[in-house]
Amino acid sequence: MPRGENLRVAICSVGSELVMGHVADSNAAWLARRVAETDGSVSAMLVVGDDRDRLVEALRWLAERCDVLVVGGGLGPTFDDLTRDAVADFAGVGLERHDELVVHLERVYERLGRTMPVEALRQADVPATAEVHTPRGTAAGFSLDAACGGDVVRVHVLPGVPWEYRELAERVVLPEVVRLSGGSxxxxxxxxxxxxxxxxxxxxxxxxxxxxxxxxxxxxxxxxxxxxxxxxxxxxxxxxxxxxxxxxxxxxxxxxxxxxxxxxxxxxxxxxxDDRRLEEEVGQLIVSSDVSVATVETFTGGRLAATLSSVSSASAHLRGGYVVRTPAMRRDILGDAGRMSPEAGAAGRQTAEALSRAVQRRAGADFAIAVVGVGDDCEPTRHLPAGTATSGVARPDGSVHVEERILPAADREMRRAQGVAFALGSLRGQLAAWRSQASAGS
Structure with a gap:
């Protein structure tokens, strides 16, 4: 097995539920990111259903393209959990029952107050040459060397339950990959x-x-x-x-x-x-500034309020939100301010400013953010082409900051997502500016 920066790692995920798209393969994506941190490289990734022959074929194909092969899933007790059998076939060995795994299974079922079914003992069977790793659940992972085309491939087999998969990868697989890839x-x-x-x-x-x-x-x-x-x-x-x-x-x-x-x-x-998303950044600013916020939106359909309320620490600071879909509702929210110029319409700077002021007053909020735009269900105007979004942020001092942007997406759902990001960015900027002004005045 070559060592150094060219160490190749292949990932095989087992399960018909993955192949059929019923469950997303989060384990492989997580492991690929972690392998990249070790300076190893992922040479191939495969998802294979619960079929013994196909799995053996997949293992052989992957083994020709890697130095370390990580297999996840298919180690349970049921008839369609075939990974241990396929790995034994691939390595050219039989299965052996491990007494310590039998004892472990008996203790697990005893703690659960349940009678252990006979099928559960399948989880105590491991390929004859494998090193067994202490299980955190009922299924034990294991590692072995397998000959392939004159080379030796290191094979790690992990349970498919995400927390078990990741714990064993952190404990066994990744330290070995770091060592074999040269320690970088x-x-x-x-x-x-x-x-x-x-x-x-x-x-x-x-x-x-x-x-x-x-x-x-x-x-x-x-x-x-x-x-x-x-x-x-x-x-x-x-x-x-x-x-x-x-x-x-x-x-x-x-x-x-x-x-x-x-x-x-x-x-x-x-x-x-890094990993902090925009809504989390805005949420932190809301909490640290101890201010309340209200929202009003047209073409984003409530997504702005939903995104802000998804940040648990900031949700208590969210006074409420309005989704405006008709001219009548817009006039109702605006009240006397609704008598704007005919050209203002459902979108534009004048509308964003007026809506943010009105909702700030109605909700009794420190800040109010309005996002309006020319979406797929709104005809472009002479002044605003399709895809135009405008945000208005009403501040505690009575001022309103207005921004306008063309959203590039042609797809309706993507444009809505871009509209939310645009509005959050506007709110973030005004929250940061408000905090800076408060700090300078103190």
Whole structure:
């Protein structure tokens, strides 16, 4: 088995429920991310149904393309749990019953106050040459070496229950991958960006992109150890810096200057760093500022309020929300302010400002955020093309901050998601500015 930075890891997930799309394969995605942090590389991923022959065929195909093979799922007690049998076939060995696993199963069922069915003992059967790992549930994982085409492949077999899978991967698989890949680690830092498309983000980051590219053939340069990538989602662009180092601290130190530079180049378009989502960033600002918020939205259909209320710490600060779908309801909310110019209509700066003021007053909130737009069910006007979104943030001092943006998505659902991200970004900016002004005045 080769060692060093070219260590290849393959992942096989077993279960007909995965193949049929009834359950998402979250285990493989999680493990792939963790393998990337070890500086190993995932060479292939397969999902296979509960069929013994097909699983053996899949294991042989994967073994030709990897040094370490991780198999997850199919270790339960029922007739369709066939992974242990297929792995034994693949390795050319039989199954052996382990007395310590029988005792473990008996104790589990005793604690549950249940009689152990005979079928449960299948979970005590393991391929003859395998090393058994202490189970956290009822199914034990195991590891073995298997010959394949003149090479030896290291095979790790894990239970499919996510918490069992991940615990055993952390305890057994990942430390071995780190050791075999040369002991280096890789960390990923992420900037979340809204308001700019993928090409706009790339253009803004041109100085960083050029420097990383130039350093590819210069190992002495700090940027040599950095990979830069962009991932466009429906409502944001992720900027990912993957950095390799001999240890986590060195990798973090290599990442930090580039992360700061990228954040400065992107400015206010950066909504959060790493795993914190935009709504969590806004929620933290709401809580730390101890302010109340209300919402009013037209084409986003209540998603803005739902997104804010999903942040548990901030939900108590949310006074309420309005979803406006008709001119009559808009006039009812606006009251006397509803006598706007005919050109204002359902969208535009005047409407966003008036709605945010009206809802702020009705809800008795410190801040109110309105997001209106020209959606698929609203005809474009002479002044506002399709896809135009406008936000209005009413502040405690009586002012309203208004922003306007063209949302690039053609799909209705994606445009709604972009509208929510746009509104949250506007609210975030005003909350941050309010806190800054309060700090300066104290």
């Amino acid at each position: 680690v890789r960390i990923t830092r992420t900037l979340r960006v809204t308001g700019l498309g993928e090409s706009g983000v790339g253009e803004a980051l041109r100085p960083v992109v050029d420097r990383v590219s130039e350093a590819r053939n210069r190992p002495e340069a700090p940027e040599h150890w950095v990979e830069l990538g962009l991932l466009a989602n429906e409502d944001e662009v992720l900027v990912r810096l993957s950095v390799t180092g001999p240890d986590p601290e060195t990798a973090r130190n290599r990442a930090e200057p580039l992360l700061r530079e990228a954040a400065e180049l992107l400015g206010e378009a950066v909504t959060s760093v």
